Structure formats: C-alpha cells, structure tokens
Amino acid sequence: MPWSRITQSHAAHDGDRIITYKEAIGEAIDQAMEYDPRVFAIGLDANDKFGVFGTMLNLTHKERVIGTPISENAMTGVALGAALSGLRPIMIHLRVDFMMVAMDQIVNYVAKWRYMFQGQVKVPLVIRAVIGRGWGSGAQHSGTLQSLFTHIPGLKVMMPSSPYDVKGLFLAAVKDDYPVIFIEHRWLYKNTGHVPKEMYCLPIGKGHIVRQGNRLTVVATSIAVIDTLAACKDNDLDVEVLDPRTLKPLDEELILQSVAKTGRLLVVDYDFPRCGFASEVCALVAEKGFQYLRGPVQRLTFPECSMPASGVLEKAFYPSSARIATRIREILK
C-alpha cells in the first residue's frame, strides 16, 4: 500500500469543489478505506444508522466498520493490538469525555509503545474524538481535552478547522506510523470550503496563517479559528490569525515568525486554562520569542471550572467571537 504515492499538498485551498467539513472527513475516511484494505474503523456506535454524526454514512466498505460495546479501555487495546498486527485502525469516540475511560491505554500504551520498543513495532492508529458544546449536557458531556493529549509525548494531536484541512490532515494521520489524536468540533461540520476530490495529505506539524495582520498574532485552534476570523472581520482588526492545525508537533517557527512581526500574542483555545495549550504557546513565545514581545502574552480559554448545564451559565462559560473581539480591542488599545 504505497501511501507515498498520495500527493503531499501544500496549497492553501485548491480544487474548485465546495463541500462541507462533514463531507470532507467522510470522504477522507472512505478514500483511506478504499485505498488501503488495512484501514478499518472501530468504535462504540460507529456502525449504527447515525454514522458518527453523519460522517460515516456512505462508506464503500461498511463491512470494515466495527461497532463495540461500552468498553472504551479494552477497545483501545484492541485497536492497538490490531495496529501492531498489521492493520491501520481508525478508532472513534462520539464524545471526547469517553476517552477518559481509555486514558490508561492511551497514555501508558498507545503513546509509549513505539518509543519503548524503538520503532520495532509501529502504531498506525488514529483516534477520532468528536467534541462539541454543551446544550445543557453538563460537565460530563462537554469536554474538549486537547491539552491533556498534547501533554503526552508520543501522541500527535490534530485539530483542523476547515474542510480542506480536515481531509488532508486525516489522510496524513492514517498514513502516519505514529498514533494521532484527531479532534473534530461538531459545530464545524456544516461549514463549507474548497476540497479537492483526489486524495492528498497535508504535512504534519505545519501551521497556517489564515489571515494576515500586523498588530497582533492570534493563535487559535479548531472552531476558535472561525470565531477569531469572524471577530476580526466584523471589527476590521489588523490582526494576524494563525491556525497551528496540529497541536503536536507544533509549528513553533511559524508562530515565532508571526510574533516577530506583530510583537503581540493572544492564544484562543477552547479548553481548560491551566497547563493548557494556550499556556504552552504563551510559554513558547515568552521563552523563544521574548525579544519580539511588545506587551504581555494573553490567553482566552474556558474559565477555571467544569461546564455548567443551564443556558445562562453556558453562555458565560463559552468564549465567542464577540468576546474575542473585545479582548483583541483591549490588547490593541
């Protein structure tokens, strides 16, 4: 299965076809499975009629989608064992919260296996984690948790924000011989964009300037990219918006270059604040790009509490493009 034949595309947005984020991920899964018979999907409710929020409804190889019991820890071990034995599993979690049940397998096994045995066994395993927002679901069903995974050496973490990126990164993830945590925000699913029909892989660890600007660098992840762009557009802000696309490996250089130009940094990441991805990027810049900084680095994240259920509190909890705009204006004042 010469995945090396798949184009490595660096173009930002080629193709003249416009499809949704959901279609793009679905197409990537379908193509990966068609292209390589070793690829299969496994997960709780992955094979049911809802097709993982519609992303896996129209697969050519439905027979390679395996439903599972509510046994996330063992299922991760099963996927790992299958990966070591010659398959390329795509494991699926309908909510990232359920991955906590499998943290032992993820942290102690999946992340460490390749290192512990020095590449004599490879771990071509992609774990899709769908994230979303509350709608009254409360603390146990609203996690994002990218920072936890980014903390663990041995895991790659991807959080694409556009249909183009989600397809190219997903295929890159399946092609890769390291485990990848692939985090998809469900509120992106209906978004549209240019996506080539053919298979392509984006380089892993390359970020992307999604908006040019001079006075501030905003590093944003996943749906926060969309909210930040809206904030900048609506308010005509002279701000550079950078989407790292993969949280690990991180495109440090691109971030530092941008801050070298703007002199200021805001990180917008929808996750808990302490020891989070926003902390990481701030620390990186204050460590390696200190000389560029003209003012304090800043973070915009979830507050330091779990997700509440009631609508009023949810509104207070979640960042938004309005809140991003306010913060940016304060910084630029």
Added chain:
Amino acid sequence: MPWSRITQSHAAHDGDRIITYKEAIGEAIDQAMEYDPRVFAIGLDANDKFGVFGTMLNLTHKERVIGTPISENAMTGVALGAALSGLRPIMIHLRVDFMMVAMDQIVNYVAKWRYMFQGQVKVPLVIRAVIGRGWGSGAQHSGTLQSLFTHIPGLKVMMPSSPYDVKGLFLAAVKDDYPVIFIEHRWLYKNTGHVPKEMYCLPIGKGHIVRQGNRLTVVATSIAVIDTLAACKDNDLDVEVLDPRTLKPLDEELILQSVAKTGRLLVVDYDFPRCGFASEVCALVAEKGFQYLRGPVQRLTFPECSMPASGVLEKAFYPSSARIATRIREILK
C-alpha cells in the same frame, strides 16, 4: 469532628523535633485517622506488610486500611461513593502511572462532582500518588503526571518538598472538602527536617520562598526544589527559589512578587514539557508579570519523550542539580 480546631500554622519551620519526610507523612496519616474516625485509607497493596513504602507501617488504626484488587477505576468510584456518604477516604496509588486506569473517575467524577451539584455534596477525598525515578523501570512505571491533574478544574494538586510541608499539607488535604491529588516523590522520603508533633494544617495555595535571591526566580516543585537548592548552594548563586507547594490553587501573587524583584524566571518541574506546569507558570508570568521581565522565561523539564530504561538514557532523561546549575549560570551570564 471539628477540624477547625487544628492549628493553621504559617511558620516556616517550627518545632525542635527532626524526622524524615516518610515519618512526617506517616504521622499525618496516623493523626488524621486517630482524630477523625471518618478517615480511612484504601488502595491496592495499601494494607500489606510493606505499608506503602513504609509510610503506613505503624498506624494506630490498621483496621481502617482497606486493601483492594487491581481495579483502580472502580476503587476510585468506591472512594468517591464513600466520601459522598460521610467518610473521608485517603486513596493510595503506589505509582502515579496506575492512576491512568482511573482517569475516568478522576476527571469525569471526582473533579466534577462538587461543581456539578453545587456543593450539595462534598468530596473530602485525598488521592496519594507516589512518584519516583526509573531505575530501569521504563516508560510505564516512571510517570510524574502532575500537569495532567493540574489541568483539570475541580482538583487541587499538592507536591510538598519538605517533611514540614508534607505533614501540614496532608492534614490540610484531609480537612478539605474538595478532592486533592497529593503527589509524593519517593526520593524525598529519607530527607529530614523539623516537624511539630502536634497536628497542624498549612494553608492551601500558599507558596513559600525557600531561598532568597535577587537575580533570578526559580519556581521548582517537589524534589526539584531540593535539586535547585543544591545547585544554588554549591555554586553560590544569587537566586531566589520558590516552592509553590500546591500547584493548584497556585500562589500567583508570590510568584509575581518574586519576579518583580528578580526580573527573570526559570521553572524547574520534573514532568513532560508540553502543556505542563512549567508552561503554566511561564505563561502566567508572561501574562501578568510581563513588565517585570528582563529576559525570556525558561523551562527545565523532562525532555519530550517517554522514560527509557537503560541507565545511560535515564541519566540523560532526568534533570539534576548539575543541570539546573548549568542552566542558571547560562541565564545569569
């Protein structure tokens, strides 16, 4: 059980009795159990003849130490259920790595319970996690993982470095009606220090300047405090060493005050680097103390890989007082 009668001690080192760290934690457990019949201990091998590395060998109330099967996830639920029902459990893990099996309970339950139900139920649960160093144990038996826990809202995280602190903080943890992750580095067990015989609680969230200095603030945790002090002493460095003692809540003010004086920050934390506690403190200072900074913030942590087994590699992996000294001298150059 009026825990409020227990002194709140702020003195740095009172008492004329010198005991080991191990004895101090043992005494704290014993006194807590004697003082309050609701306190009990539960954990795998917690009741065996090794007595949790000797910390629980001489308890007055051995009958309140419950051994468990290798079922860390359920056992955490058991401890939580007991805590909600009127007891004050001390849960014990001989290695922090095993807590990954229980991450679902820790992240989705223990951390969220009090918030989700707005204090109508309280979670007086202390989870002791012993950490250590490799000695050829390899990647699955050498974790430290404080950053993971610090990331999660709803958990307090303590990492005392001295016999005095370990006793005072442990009693504060047992007294507290929030869950506490209590991390003890095994290499501290033989260290000695002044420890009062009577019960006392240290305030939760108050750090501590363990060495005064002017040219650099080093924030260090657990055994890194000891290594940093050795580095400073051996090299006669004009460095301020700050032990936050609790990683969450964090004594932000003390850190900012110190950096206001020294203008420079190094964080020494023996954990993985990305989205780690070192990142957090660097981000904090670059965000709220930017005006004080005269140079880049810096981190000294584990490298970005799992723990190797072979001695040579272990030596390369672990920071040491020598390496801390080198880094400090570079910063001060």
Added chain:
Amino acid sequence: MSSEQIALPDRTNCVRLLRMMREIRQFEERIITLYPTDVMVTPVHLHIGQEAAPVGVCAHLTPADTIFFTHRTHGPALAKGLSMRKLMAELYGRTTGCSRGYGGSMHVVDPEHGMLGSSSIVGGGIAMGVGSALASKQMGRDWISVSYFGDGATDAGIFWESLNFAALKSVPVLFLCENNQLSNVMPKSEHLSVELANAAGAFMPASSVDGTDVLAVHEAAGRAIRRVREEKRPVFLECRTKRWMKHQGIERDDLPWNPVDREKDCPIRKLEQRLSEAGWMTAETIHDMARGIEKQIDDAVEFARQSPFPAEDELIREV
C-alpha cells in the same frame, strides 16, 4: 414468576406503586409536550414504559438508603423521592433545580433522599454505589445502597470490578440492572455476550425478573433487598424491561429489533387491571389519580417557570 402468580401486596402499597408509576409516566409525557417549545435546553432520556423497575425497587428503600443511577434519571429519581418541582426546575435550568441548574437532565442530586449524584458517563455510578455501601458498613450504620444501571453499563469493566470488590468485602449493595436490551440503538446481542444473572451469579446471588410487571419487581426486589439488609452482602437483580422511546429525546422508538406492544408491555395497565379485578381501583379512581398528578405537574412546571436562572457571575463557584 409471572404477574398472575404474585399475590397483591396490601391495598395502600398497591395504590402507591400505581401512583408512583403514573407520576413518572405523566411527568415525562409533560416533558414530551413542553420539549418542542425549547423551555428545556438539556438532552432527555425518557423512562416511559420502564416505570415498574424503579418503582418496584424504590418501594423498599428508605430515604437514608442511597442510590446511584445514570443518564436515564427521571424514573429512579422520582421513585426515590426527588420532588417534581426540583426535577422540573433542573430541566428548566433554574436555581431551584435539584442541581441548581448546573447539572441538567442527566446530573441530578438530592442528598436528603439518598441521591448523591447521577452520572451520564456510563458505568461509573456502579462503583459509587459500592463505595456508599462500604461507608455504611464502615460506619456501622444500617442503610444500604443501590447501584442502578442499564444493560449497556455491564459492558464496562467497572461493572465487573464492582461486583468483585463488593463480593470480596461483603458490602450491602443491590446491583440493579434495568435491562431494556438496548444500548442506544444497539441490541443487547451486539453488546453483551452473556446472560447477566448467570454471569453475575459467579460473584453473588443473582436473579432476573419481568421488569414490566411492578408486582413481580416489587416481590423480587423485596427479597433481594431483604438479603442485602439482613445478610449485609451484595445481591444482583436484573429487571427485563422494554424501552418505548428513542434512546434520547421525545420520539417513540421504532427500531425493528425493539418491538414494543404498548398494551401488553405496559406496567401501568398491568397493575391497573389487577387492581380493578381486585376491586381496589375503578376507572374513576384511576382518572382522579391521573388528574391529581396532572395538577402536581402543573405546579412543578409553574414553579420552574417562575424560578430564576442562575446569574452569569455565579459561574465559578464550588470549584
């Protein structure tokens, strides 16, 4: 044992069982009416059709007995004593809700009635029930605990770990599996390869009962709970039920592998018929009961509606 063989308990008890089942049913039917108006912004997992299980079990529990259930909260919560007002207000996201609006439909609490918090992560509550029973034993008290869960939860390792620990330490807990043969849309045959009473029987006394028949549940649960209380040991009981509604939301289920006979399988009808036969209830007294419950629900809705939302600045509390 099938319904007909079971002797009716005394009249007061029977009427109580009926009323409780009707409260759950009618409460949820009201949710179905109100839900489309978006006054409840929280996912709901309805209990309609399965009322016999929580009602038959909770009839044997005191307020001091604890219970730990899962995302499908309304049935066991009401049966264990949560007030309709507090539950409705929680669904409405108000400060007067049982969880003060922070929990939502899946996360309810009521310490006064032994509900120390429900979990929407499948499985974990089972262990909490064991922990609560351990506490009772440690403290030398006489309340017991119930771990209440669905068949899906038995897939999870924590279920087996909990059985093992409870048996090892002999703590007074009832493992109550409400087996509706479904985990979301998956039939039991796809998620579980054992008969539960059989597999659990390796760890402790275990049995199975028709969970659409409240008298059968009442009897079996009575026996099981008596054992838990008297012998201070764990017991497992499975209630075989049918889920009438979709896993989540307010629509009727239509899975081909979940054929529901809303006449035959209805626990409320079954009991009403027995009570009519016994001459203890008539169409009229039943109607009166239903109307009384409707009024109670009206009151709960009104209470919820009038209650305040939490304030934005109360977001970071109790953390």
Added chain:
Amino acid sequence: MSSEQIALPDRTNCVRLLRMMREIRQFEERIITLYPTDVMVTPVHLHIGQEAAPVGVCAHLTPADTIFFTHRTHGPALAKGLSMRKLMAELYGRTTGCSRGYGGSMHVVDPEHGMLGSSSIVGGGIAMGVGSALASKQMGRDWISVSYFGDGATDAGIFWESLNFAALKSVPVLFLCENNQLSNVMPKSEHLSVELANAAGAFMPASSVDGTDVLAVHEAAGRAIRRVREEKRPVFLECRTKRWMKHQGIERDDLPWNPVDREKDCPIRKLEQRLSEAGWMTAETIHDMARGIEKQIDDAVEFARQSPFPAEDELIREV
C-alpha cells in the same frame, strides 16, 4: 487430569519441553547470580517454578502467532522464541537488547516471534491480544493470538471487557491465565471472589489445568488452541501454578499463604522423572542438557557484556 494419566507426547517433543523449561530456569538462576553485581539495573519478576505454563502453551504456537504478556516476561518470552542474547542484553540495558535498551525487563518485544510488546501495567495486554486476533480474522489469516496474564490481571475491568468483546466478535484468541494465586503478596482469596474457569465460562469454553505439570498443560493447551484455530473463537484456560520467588527481585518467597514444595511442585523434576521412567533421558543426558544450556547462557551474558550502551544523544528517537 493429573500427570500420570497423560500419555507422553513423542520423544522429540518431550525433550524440547524439558529443554525449554530448563532454559528458563537456568537463565533466571543466572540472573540471581549476577543481579547482586548490579550489572542489570532493572526490576526483575522471576518465573522460576512456573515454567510449565509458558512452555506447555507456546509449544503449540508458530512464530506468526502473537502473544501479549505482562511484567513477568522471561518465561513466556523465551518460550515464544526470544533469543537469550537479546533478552540478556535488554536486562543489561544495551542497544542489542530486544528493546534496544529502552524497555528494560518488563518491556520486551520481538516481532519476528509474534511478540509485539509486553506491558508492565497489569491488564491492558489482554485487550491487545484480542485486537491482534481481530486483525488475523479481518485479514483472513490463520495465525492466532494469546493473551497471557496472571490471576491479578483478572481483577481489572479490561479483562472482562476483553472476554466479552472476543466472544461477541468470535476472534481467535486464547486467554491464558497463569494463576499463581498471588497478586504481589496478596493471596487470590483477597483479590478475586470467583473461580476463574467458572466465571469465564459464562463467556466462552473455559477450563483449568495443573500448571506445575507441563504434560498436563501441553495437553490442555493443545486442545484449547486447536479449538481457537479451528473454530476461530476465543477459549479460556487457567494454569494453576506456584510462585517460588518473591513478586519482584531475586529472593525466595516466604509468604505463609504461599507454601511451596520445591520437590513436589517442580515442573522440571516432574517431567524428568517421567522421561527417566520412559527411558528417554538419564541423569547423564539431563546433565549434558543443563551444561549445554549453561554455555548458551554464558554466550548470552558475554554478548550482553560486550554490547554497547545506547548513546545519550539517542534519547529522543521514535517519538
């Protein structure tokens, strides 16, 4: 079935079984000799006394069959085909070790012989074995997989989850429990409340065998593995063994609840006696065998000693 009732397999096979058991025993006895000199800086969990289990099982496996074991690696690793050189070099922390010095005693690998990595976290490897069997089935191949674990691992939820999934999907995996009745210093009665073959029997064919008798193991494992291969389904087998050494390290165990009769319970003696009786081995041929193995171990030690340590700058690789 006890040893005497079991017909001896053919002579070549018998000698092979003996040799393999002796290799494990003598290899570990050498560890005991060398360990105090600190040439091996890694915790060891010795397999002495339990050799019959891995040897009797692995005799039926091909190199393509996969196996997933736990912290007590040496027995199953050698029995499955790991070379003494690679294992010794790993204990010495050298680049020629099976895990290139990165794994240590508890983390060994040898893809050529179906060892895709062992885990020192108890339990998880069981699921990996199931996953590997799933892969074989998915790919339409004919190798099988073995999940190899101790009695302690059956406390863990992942064991039960794995049994369930393997049974649901009918994958070709042998669950092999090496039950030494100990989890660290805890007797089985304190950590597990069921008889394993009984409890696992709810999920799949399950049986138990005297794990100190290699002929008994060989026969039972042969039967079990044949079923796994032919019926392409999971089977559970328990080998009841005795741990002679402390859980970890090089001392003899002395727990009162673990009385060991080093004459009667010795799998090597038992087989040697049968072979002597059959006239297939004599004191002399046994002695020769032992000396041959010693030479092999000398060679492994020398190989390890001569091999280089990893370089410091190779720390961050394959991550």
